[in-house]
Amino acid sequence: MRLEKKQIDSGRDFLLYGLSFLLLLEWLLPLPYVTDTGFISVFVLITAVFFFITYLQLSVIISMILKLLVICYGLYLVFFEGPFFSTEWLIVIFSEVRLNVQLMLVGAWHELTDLFRSFLFFVLLSIMSYLLFYWTVHARRILFFLLFTVVYVTVIDTFTIYDATFAIIRTFLIGFLLLGLVTMYRMIEQQPLYSAPKLLPVRLAMLLVLMIGTGGVLGLLSPKFDPQWEDPVPFVRAAVGIGNSADSTMQRIGYGDSDEQLGGGFQDDDTPVFYAAASKAHYWRGETKDFYTGRGWENTTPAEQRNFTYGENNQFVEYEILETELAFAVESGERLFPHLFYPGQLLLDDHIMDVNLFQDVYTEKASTYNEAGPVELSNYRYEYRYPSYQIEGLRSSTEQDPDVIKQYYTQLLIIYLSV
Template identity: 50%
Template sequence: MVAANMKAHKGRHFFLYMLSYILLLEWLLPLPYITDTGYITFFIGVTLFFFLLTFMQVKVWISLPLKLGIILYGLHLMFLEGSFLSLHWFELFLNDLSQNVMMMVAGNWVALTDMFRSLLFFILLAVMSYLLFFWTVYAKRILFFLLFTIIYITVIDTFTPYDATYSIVRIFMVGFLLLGLMTLYRTIERENVKTFSNILPIRLIASLCVVLLVASSFGYAAPKYEPQWADPVPFMKAAIGMDTGQGTGTLRQRIGYGENDGRLGGGFEDDDTPVFQAVTPQAQYWRGESKDFYTGKGWEVTTPEEQVEMRYPLFEQEVEVKTVEASISFEPYQNFQHVFYAGEPTDISIGSIIDISVFFDAHTGRANTYYGNDPIHLEAYNLTFLEPHFSVSKLRQVTGGDPEAIQNIYLQLPDTLPERVGELAADITANFSNRYDQVKAIERYYRMAGFRYETKDVAVPGPDEDYVDQFLFETKQGYCDNYSTSMVVMLRTLGIPARWVKGFTQGERIENLTDGNRLYQITNANAHSWVEVYFPGHGWIPFEPTQGFNNASNFVFETPELEAQWEREMENPTVEPEVEETLAEVQEEEAAAGVSFNRDGLVFQFAFWMVVATTLLMLAIIAFVFRKKILVQFLLYRYGKLNNQRSFELAFHSLIWLLGNNGIVKRRSETLREFAARIDSFYSMNDMTEITLNYEKVSYGNSQAKEVWKENQKLWENLIKKIGS
């Protein structure tokens, strides 16, 4: 009957189903604003594909491979390179899948990879396509999904940069149409109306549109009073650990080496998951790549992709170097398709007969690894690199003369950068005439101007705020990304080419080896960013502005006297009035602040329990709304498969119990036949009397219960379904 109903009203059902698809889109559209989710258009298209497959009721053996294929292609498009569905492709996919399953079993949820999270998201979209099909076509009830959509959008609009002005209008329009049409069709089916005007739904839609238009017009034109109560949003933000200032809400992320740096800010959770081990004579920073383009919110790569094999020049002729060897071994669940290196790499080998190639990006220095034409992750490799020794005297002689190609890329700044950032940089370096002293002055500025290293309560800039400006003048607390980005930007305002570099610090030394080398353990917690500054004749020199971290590079003075003289000059410059005023304000703020209040963990805990509570509430509501259908399916499953002498007896008593649960209870004075007759009269049928007579034959006669049950099983199932409908 359901299948026949589907065929008869396919157009009606398709319209309702597509309206529910539009509602689901309102859950997807905010994702790029509140998460790092990309390819949102592709997700929307895949969701539409799932909806169409579900609506057409394609056989499982056809629809399942189609859904699996589009999911795998989506993962390939977003994360995997090389030939689609090749042996190497399957190796990468299965390796990632197995490692994430292991992390889930171990309870390490924060370590799940982006590809695995996307796989789960695709599966969720496929499930939602079926659930919405059931709610709109079969149950014709969409109220609770509509309510949760409204709640979701209002929370997103309140606590994130996403503007839901038009979204909430779309939701109410689509929602009222769905509710009105579903109520109409549900009433028609309940009253068993055989014929009605084909334009009735159109009239209803037009009426609803008129009501919405008139109500909206009155609401827009009506006079509006000023708010009578204080805005509760700042209080709520403060309660969950979000600053009440514009754009200073804190977000949580997990620490580690990521790919997307387009939106920096927010605190992170500690994560000591091991990444790799390094054997090297002394501690080193492990470089991953650099980025050139500052957007005002984070970093992007805009340089053209130019690959060079096996060599990435960092240092020029004025730098003294020595050759050092190291060996790196990754943990099994790490899948980096590029290598990390110290100094200037000259050779990378894996000691294997497999033909592995390493190509460096000529601009970023990212060392990608390939097996043939396909990217591959290495489990271990040997590294030969040049360790630099920088002469401070030579560096202090540099005042300019940068190549035009360097200036074109590494002096970029957004037009929206506030002028006070450049003014502060000029004030800090006003008493220094050479590039090295200017760079060191800015590097040291953070240690003397009241900045605080903080990983939990870290602000996120608002839509109209600059990431660097917020850190330098508003919050003055953050971690490596804040320090390194602000230093690069301030140097660029002075005309000094600089770039942002990411990788890992030296990690923890865990063993001194007999050959003079040392074994270091590098974890996710060692993920770090720092600064590289260009010096003509020397190349790219690393600097470390972050409090609590020491530059692993060697800066050499010719004599101790020169070093002492330089230290005196750096520590006792003639302070300009603007800088003196800035430092005085910082000291006053620190004295007034006393002990800072850190709401560690509140944001994450609040979000987690909100998700849990919402999920449980939705499950409870769904169970309540569909309790009859759930009960029917349980009885059919529980007793429908019985096949013994007591099957008929148990099944018949479950039928009596279901009637009582629906409010039709057998009276004490009634016989079974009288009760059956009352049931048949209520439901306009004769089935209850028939099955009762057969039950009496089994109970009081000599009939074989097993055979009678086989004959009456279908009748019993129909009764159960009819009573539970």
């Protein structure tokens, strides 16, 4: 009778402890996306071995020795090559530990080596294996760890490139199942049900799984409202100093003629800027800038009027004369710009709709102005040349680019930062 009860308790504790291990994995999987941690599979494997050693409930000395050997093996897998049965890599590990302990004593935390950081991380994982065993098997309480896991996953998903869509689902299923089982077993152990059926815990566990599964399916299939509030992430990032906070004004996605200060928070904006009637789909040119300062884009080329003569068709490119009409959208708040938006190459001289036109030879920005200053046109019509390129011919060509092209459009930008 005692042997049978011991086996039932071991199986029950193994189930709870295994679910806690799966919950801990949600802390490890995002690490390559938010840090420079590599070999994540090695850390997962070593963590599983830690959990197995802790579950065996060996004496403290034997457990510590085994975990230390496992840590050394993990460091070997990550940092060393060559034969495993060699003392050279062990000597390197012990010398690294001694060196980094000395650095810690003098407060040189930033000089700790990657090997020692990994060593500390392995130690932390071994401690977590014991803590989760204590919380699930002895204390029967896991709510605290579950809440922190949910917060951790959601924060990582919000502020990094890690996609936690399935991680949140896994955390929901595993966490609520573990929380329900732990609560159920704690209540049974506090108030033994001698007259209860023998398979009562199994039936309650199956009922719990059915309820969680049903709730998950209903939540997945039920209709969902679109976001009712604006994205709070840019405000939070600005409040905690993440990103560029030089300009506290919230920016919007879309076209703007000022690119000197980029970065910071932004909001989505799908408001149309202008409408165009054209026979082909195009990319529309507003202006071009050539120098990145580290914070934004600027122009370094001199202002020079473009020569409005164009070459004829050649063996690699053919041009088609097209016409388009453009009108700025009322939805954009009647925001106008003192330059044209156009595809291809403009077939204009120095005027458009009774205003002067200046097209820069380098940036190809077509500015509109008169004697009083810049002029903002709300609509205009013009002709342009639409090029069609022969890709294979261009690839096989041995002709070199002109010097002006190499100087302004193929330069290598190197920025030196001094601290």
